[in-house]
Amino acid sequence: MERAEFDAPPATVLAALLQQLGMRPEQLIARINERRARRGGSPLSLKAAYPWLREVPSLPQPDNQADALAVLTARAGRCITASDVGWDLPRPRTRHRHLDAPGDAPLEALLHEISQGDIMDRRNLLMLTGAAATAPALALLLGPIAEAAAAPSVTRLNDRLVGSIESAVRDLREMDDSAGSASGDLTWGLGIWQSTSRVVAQARGNGPLVxxxxxxxxxxxxxxxxxxxxxxQHPQAQRVxxxxxxxxxxxxxxxxxxxxxxxxxxxxAYQAAWLNNHNDAAALLDIAARTPELPSAVGAVIAxxxxxxxxRxxxxDAVRRFRDDALLHLGTPDKQTPWWxxxxxxxxxxxxxxxxxxACDQPSRAVPFLSSRVEAAAAYPRDRLLAVLDLADTVNQCGESDRARELLDQAGELIGTVSSQRMVHRHRTLSAAVAA
Incomplete structure (x- = not known):
């Protein structure tokens, strides 16, 4: 198909092609999501194609463009290229997004941007490290901003609305604990986060409900x-x-x-430590520990x-010291334990x-702790899976490759019940290491 067949702007060319193929934009995205699911990617919003059809179109990200062209080619029975739909033109200049630097953004504008939808689908988000990663947490030590505390409420909250949001947060935690970050659960969670952003933006002020x-x-x-x-999805997690x-x-x-x-x-901080950003993790944990009047349970979580x-x-020395701190907090409960x-x-x-x-390269010291964790009754399947994988890594480093294979087989069965790309990646990495 030559672009000259259509006397219309590029966006209308795509719309005309979809009409010719008998496809709605939602159907195009549904087929794209099937391809993304096979790669382990999260689904796009079913409305994601509409910006591609505007008079001044938003061009898809490269991976979404490749998927869309593959879907269109399969449907048309002939090769559909980027030039056929106007996607070979220069990309428009990217406008500033508040979510690129949430710590510096005006709060109301940031929440409004989040509530608009599919910004979290962007694949060009980068991880922030160093000062950029810790600055939002450091700003917490300065205390609330006086002007924001005096801002009037612009919507009427009620106990039922706030209670529904609180219940949704708990339901999401229970789903994640039992099944992991399945794509459907994550999509639902992002939807709640986006819609709640709008409620928060319209309800700033003072009072118990706020x-x-x-x-x-x-x-x-x-x-x-x-x-x-x-x-x-580490950059997205960091922005949230x-x-x-x-x-x-x-x-x-x-x-x-x-x-x-x-x-x-x-x-x-845990995410930073997992990604080997050690200075960021230490700085964030120091800030968390300085929170006043921490309940014992929260102090134990931080420890x-x-x-x-x-x-990592x-x-x-710090491993021993913070373990003692965690056990001390657990041993002195104060009846103020938050549900989370x-x-x-x-x-x-x-x-x-x-x-x-x-992580300290002392696997022999790790064995008794990880064995105890694996043998304990596990309330949270993903935690048990992580412990099994850790123990497999540990015994393999101790030279017990047969035991490591048994544990990896056990982990493989658990992966079928827990949706966690982090655990799947770790299982693959360990399996390759044991096989080698």
Whole structure:
């Protein structure tokens, strides 16, 4: 097909081609999502093709363009190229996105941008490290912004609306704990996060309901960020974490909000440690630990994260010190445990300790901790899977390759019940190492 067949702008060329092929834009995206699913990618919004059909079109990202052309070619029975649909033209200049740097963005504009939809599908987001990664958390130490605290509420909240959001956050946590970051659950979580962003943007002000809403949004940002991290969508996870910190900077006046923020910062630090950004992880955890009046359970969560981070940076003294801190906090409960901190037990601390010794290249020290974690009754399937994989890595490094293969077989069965790209990648990496 030559472009000259259509006396119309490029966007209309694509629309005409879809009409000729008997396809709606949603059908095109559905076929693209089938291709993405085979690669383990998350699905696009079914409305993602509409910007490609505007009078001044938004051009698809390279991988989406390749998928779309493959779908169109299969449907047409002939080769459809980028020039056939006007995608060979120069790309329009990219406009500034607030989500590129949430820590510096005006809060209301940032939340409005998030609520618009598919910005998290962008594949050109980059991980931020160094000062750019820790600045949003450092800003929390400066306290709330006075002007934002005095901002009037522009929508009427009610207990039922706020309660529904709080329940949705808990439901999302339960789904993630039981099944991992399955693409459907993650899509649902991102949808909740986007829609709640709009509610938060329209309900800034003071009062108990606003405090509850803001706390729920920070908890939601932590949960969605964790799911993106588990799906190995690391830049997107970081932007979600930073957005929660950005809200907390203006709204973090209540203790519950501050404690939820400390948990969010600790999860961001865990991601940094997993990716070997050791200075970022240490800085974030120091900030989280400085949160005032931390309940014992929250102090234990932060200490558990510090155990793992210390192992990743090869600091055995810190591994022992933070393990003692975590167990001390667990041993002195204060009846103020937030619902999101109930997952942490001594078995979980053992798992983090074994993982830390493994990272320190001391696998013999890791064996008893990881064995204890694997043998314990696991309330969370993904945690059990991670412990099995860690133990397989450990025994393989100790020269027990047969035992490592048995554990990898066990992990392979667990992977069928837990959707976690992070665990799938680790299983493949370990399997290759044991086979070698």
């Amino acid at each position: 405090d509850r809403l803001q706390t729920a949004y920070i908890e939601l940002s932590e949960q969605v960020g964790w799911m993106l991290f588990d799906a190995r 974490y930073h957005t929660g910190m950005r809200l907390a900077r203006e709204a973090g006046t209540s203790l519950t909000t501050r404690h939820s923020t400390a948990n969010l910062v600790a999860s961001a 558990e994260r510090r155990v793992y981070a210390a192992g 940076r090869h600091d055995p 901190a109930t997952w942490l037990t001594k078995d979980a601390v053992d798992g983090a300790t074994g993982r830390a010794w493994l």
